[in-house]
Amino acid sequence: MSSDPTEVETACLAAEAAFDTYRATDREARAVFLERIGEEIAAIGADLITTASRESGLPTARLEGERGRTIGQLKMFAGYVRAGYWMGVRIDPALPERAPLPRPDLRLRMIPLGPVAVFGASNFPLAFSTAGGDTASALAAGCPVVVKAHPAHPETGELVAAAIRRAVAACGLPEGVFGHVTGPGNEIGAALVQDPRIAAVGFTGSRGGGLALAKLVQARPVPIPIYAEMSSINPVLLMPAALAARGAALGTAFAQSVTMGVGQFCTNPGLLLGIEGDGLTAFEEAATAALTQAAAGKMLTGGIHDAYENGANALAGHNRVETLARGLVGEGDARGQAAFFATSAEAFLEDPALGHEVFGPSSILVRCKDEATLMSVIAAAEGQLTATLQMDPEDEALASRVLPLLERKAGRILVNGWPTGVEVTHAMVHGGPFPATSDARTTSVGSLAIDRFLRPVSYQNLSAALLPPELRDDAPNVPKLLDGVASLG
Amino acid sequence: MSSDPTEVETACLAAEAAFDTYRATDREARAVFLERIGEEIAAIGADLITTASRESGLPTARLEGERGRTIGQLKMFAGYVRAGYWMGVRIDPALPERAPLPRPDLRLRMIPLGPVAVFGASNFPLAFSTAGGDTASALAAGCPVVVKAHPAHPETGELVAAAIRRAVAACGLPEGVFGHVTGPGNEIGAALVQDPRIAAVGFTGSRGGGLALAKLVQARPVPIPIYAEMSSINPVLLMPAALAARGAALGTAFAQSVTMGVGQFCTNPGLLLGIEGDGLTAFEEAATAALTQAAAGKMLTGGIHDAYENGANALAGHNRVETLARGLVGEGDARGQAAFFATSAEAFLEDPALGHEVFGPSSILVRCKDEATLMSVIAAAEGQLTATLQMDPEDEALASRVLPLLERKAGRILVNGWPTGVEVTHAMVHGGPFPATSDARTTSVGSLAIDRFLRPVSYQNLSAALLPPELRDDAPNVPKLLDGVASLG
Incomplete structure (x- = not known):
């Protein structure tokens, strides 16, 4: 059940090869894919719960709740992908008569960063691991994902990975949209975050682990964002x-x-x-x-x-x-x-x-x-x-x-509550200043988590044929800022 | 005209002391302050242009245009502050009847990061220096700013700094909202980005300079975001x-x-x-x-x-x-x-x-x-x-x-244009993958630049009295996501 560094490279190459196809999927196709992952996880049935319980020691009732949460957050991201706020569309129409110089037509959208490395967490074998929040939000953003499975629950990870692969196939997506590598030590994870195809990292774990990954990521010839959730005493x-x-x-x-x-x-x-x-x-x-x-x-x-x-x-x-x-x-x-x-x-x-x-x-x-x-x-x-x-x-x-x-x-x-309950919703922030996380500007739970894997691109004077569909004048149901004013379509 | 490290610390302490007062200003007060800076810059008159031209060698016509751009972007941020999209408000109302557990009331807003260090650029003595885009967007976000003036135009910088100080006083804000330090070498800049009060850095300059600052920032006991615009051949x-x-x-x-x-x-x-x-x-x-x-x-x-x-x-x-x-x-x-x-x-x-x-x-x-x-x-x-x-x-x-x-x-x-013209507007991205910038997730020109200096905070089950004004049920004119659906007030 352990990968060698060659397999890491193979998974990253496949993710890179799949990226342009996957990011070009429309919102509906991407949402259906996320929902399908949830359906495939549900279809595993009791085997998933008993395997996860055996590997983690967590009681089955808790794991059943966690499975519901995992499927629920995939559905939440499907809905959020459809709604389109995450695309961040902004259109400033040309002002050909402006003096002294005309204003060009400018249109902005968020695009996905590229293949994302996700590290499964020990304490949530379902909701924060193979198909957990980091994976769901990265896939929602249009990024292929390569998961480094947590060695504490390898069989659970493989059951979920197989479910995702079935969803990939059922939706006709390239295999490289999802990769899964395993290994007990640090070598596989280090190879993964250093692979030049990887464009961002999501991690939940110890402070030592998070800081070590952050150091590797910053030392890359091209540094990339890392979202490490590390340490908090609340x-x-x-x-x-x-x-x-x-x-x-x-x-x-x-x-x-x-x-x-x-x-x-x-x-x-x-x-x-x-x-x-x-x-x-x-x-x-x-x-x-x-x-x-x-x-x-x-x-x-x-x-x-x-x-x-x-x-x-x-x-x-x-x-x-x-x-x-x-x-x-x-x-x-x-x-x-x-x-x-x-x-x-x-x-x-x-x-x-x-x-x-x-x-x-x-x-x-x-x-x-x-x-x-x-x-x-x-x-x-x-x-x-x-x-x-x-x-x-x-x-x-x-x-x-x-x-x-x-x-x-x-x-x-x-x-007047206790902090342990973390709602998966739009107004949730599961994040915070260092060392709670390595990047306080984001959350790893809730729909806002998708923003971690996006960056803005501006298009100036492109013809309608060249513009991405959501930036065209006739794009339906695209929330946007039109000349600085919010518009819902 | 040169600061010593003690002055850097003094400016950072003052910025920290001013932060809570400044970030509590309402949108109108903050917008008026930004506009007032523009008015004070305009009021300097011809002296600003002749000084900048003498120091930079740039022709006066170009500098007059740059002054217009500087004032224009302060106005743009004033309008954007008033419009309120940047607050990122999200409200998920409580669901007391939800089974198995009720959902708490969750409300999210963006808050400013804290005092921001800004490095003036050599090539835009007005629009990318003391009161340039980084300063304007950080102030718009609610962050006090400490500018490290560019040594190539110290008198220009001081003229503009004095204008900002007049605006601070005229608006009744704490002096620490704006600080200005100077010095020809790297020592002042290094002290500034390492000061524990500084929460983010904006820089425009060389690749070597940007990478050196990024290294200092990452080595801090508490690392902070840096937005360094460095190198591009377009x-x-x-x-x-x-x-x-x-x-x-x-x-x-x-x-x-x-x-x-x-x-x-x-x-x-x-x-x-x-x-x-x-x-x-x-x-x-x-x-x-x-x-x-x-x-x-x-x-x-x-x-x-x-x-x-x-x-x-x-x-x-x-x-x-x-x-x-x-x-x-x-x-x-x-x-x-x-x-x-x-x-x-x-x-x-x-x-x-x-x-x-x-x-x-x-x-x-x-x-x-x-x-x-x-x-x-x-x-x-x-x-x-x-x-x-x-x-x-x-x-x-x-x-x-x-x-x-x-x-x-x-x-x-x-x-079918040339890249040198950079519109200051909502759909502009002046940013890009490394090494164009150190953080491709942002822009340093246009209204989206304000996001660089914000982070989300979620409030769970707070009474109306404790909630920030923009998160209360009766807050007027606050664009938001209400249960995941955009609403304009």
Whole structure:
């Protein structure tokens, strides 16, 4: 099940050869292709769920939900492709009478970048892997995709890859529209991102992995965009009135959130901030009680479990960190035992290591003595995927003071929820400032993710025959800016 | 007139301190500010033109046009800020009844990145310098700007900087919205792009300069986006029917284009491609005759002239390059003597140096024996700002075969014009694949340039009181995607 670098090159050559044909497909054909991928995945049936569960250790109910999400996001992109906003059409008609010089006819559209390398993620064997969000958005943009399968779920990856290949064939597209390479080490991935045919990279994984790929990509003779989602501890601000009114309830809810899916979400709440007082004490006590009784679920891989234990043990052994709770010890391999720590704002500010991600069911509470301290802890935090406010109406004034800071730290700000749920929709941002991602200008979930794989081209004085169809005067149903004013067709 | 690194830090601290106030301005206030900058520049009067002409050697008529363009693009951004498309608003209302889980309320807007460093360009002392396109688009996005003035026109830069400072004061904005640092070497620029307060960089200049800045930016603890416009030779394809019908006329027109402004445009036609035949011979003869008689204009700086002569002499001395013409030798310092070279497709394909930019009135013609050779030369060319087709209706079939290739090479494709004119409008792309720019996903001219300095933030379940004004249900005149469907208010 392992590729050699020659196979990487073969897949990239095929992707390049397929690019012009694939990008010339009309919106309807491309949308039908995306939908067909979803149908082929659904048609695999129970085998997909049992294989993914066996390889990942994730429960079947969760994987069934993830399959629904995977198919759902393919459908969302199909609809978004049809709607056409992503084409970014702009038309500035010629002004032949303008003085001193006439204005030429100028028309702009977004075109796909070229073949895209996608790295499957360990923690979403379906929704963020072979046919996951990166693949769906790149295909929606008109880019062929070469997936580097995640070695933690090779058979699941191959089942999905075969489904995509069937969709490619059924839609009469060139085989090179989709490639799939595998391999346990870094060699295959490195060859892939360095291949001169590859025009962009999508990655979800560790900070170390993302930074290593970014370095390779920047060192290419022709550097390319990389969208690496890497590391986030997703601060949750426990606001004073909310703590006073429902500190214990928040503590219990937090414990459920941080242990969901054995904490293996990019948006897991790994950092809590609160101002000291009775409400925070009630929160701590409730969370501690719940987490002490939390069952230890099976983690995705032995390596992830080892890294988790190392991270949790480092915090436990830190001389300025208090261990509030460790959960139940699980039976069997790679069980992720919940962990809940506390520290002072001073310690957090002095040691950046306390703000690093521990991937798994672990969280650290930073006790702040007042609002100014809370603000300084937020200001010191790294870039994040999310920031959460647990607040009551009386906290609104404080919330509005903290919001401008949170906007600069995170891609998504949420109130009175937990960050782990990520809706696949138009207004979602799953992204954020470094090191949450390597490129804060984008999202990897939601329809806006398609923009990552597009670039603008302007056409000046082309005849209708030469213009791309969507830029012609008679193109139907093309949303555009016409002389700077939005028009829907 | 030279800053020390402490002044850089002071300017960046002031920009950071001004950021939250400035980005909170409403669209009307920001638009009025942009317009006011234009008014203050206009109010400088003739002194601006004479100073710029003295420092740059550019004729006053050209500089008057450039001033109009500078003011015009500030006005264009004011209008675009008011129109609000750049805010990218998306609203997905809550679906409380959705099963199995309700959908939260999600709202997205683009927010500015933070303080932006802008490097003035040598060749546009007004339109691409202190108050040029990068500054205007960053201010339009809501980012404070710190300009590193170009040392070739320090007094011009200071006149414009003072105008911007007057506009800042007149609009009641914090002083830090605009900073201006100067210095002849690389030290000031390096300190600027490494300052932790700086969130993005705009640069127009040489390939070496752009790559050096990109390296500094990528090595920061927190890497940031850089938009460096660097190097382009702007291929012009002379199509067979056009050559047959009007080869000589095209040659004369080309000679005018390549020598305009002493060839000191990023979009200067530095590469010509044609299939051998009588038409191409007529083109060569006419261009050679015109360029042999071309006057040598004063170049912007002695350094630019030296680099130009080195580049032209290297081509002249290349054993596979034929010198078709050198223009008249000028009197006085730093006169750019036109140069016209020819080579074979084989030589061009074998020596990448023949495809490197020679900034000034120089161009090289690559004679191709057939269409396949023409295609292979285009495929071998680096990324470009523009690609031009000189064509007649009979060339349409060939043009449609070559267009997919040109789209992958250039940010703008034009027919039967010359690439040097760059309209400041909505459908313009002044950008392109590496090394034309460091980031092909954008443009530095036209309203789309504002997107370079924005990133998306998603807000989940925020109360109306906490939501940014443009995301509230009652926000007037906000173009948006509502549940995935465009709406104009």
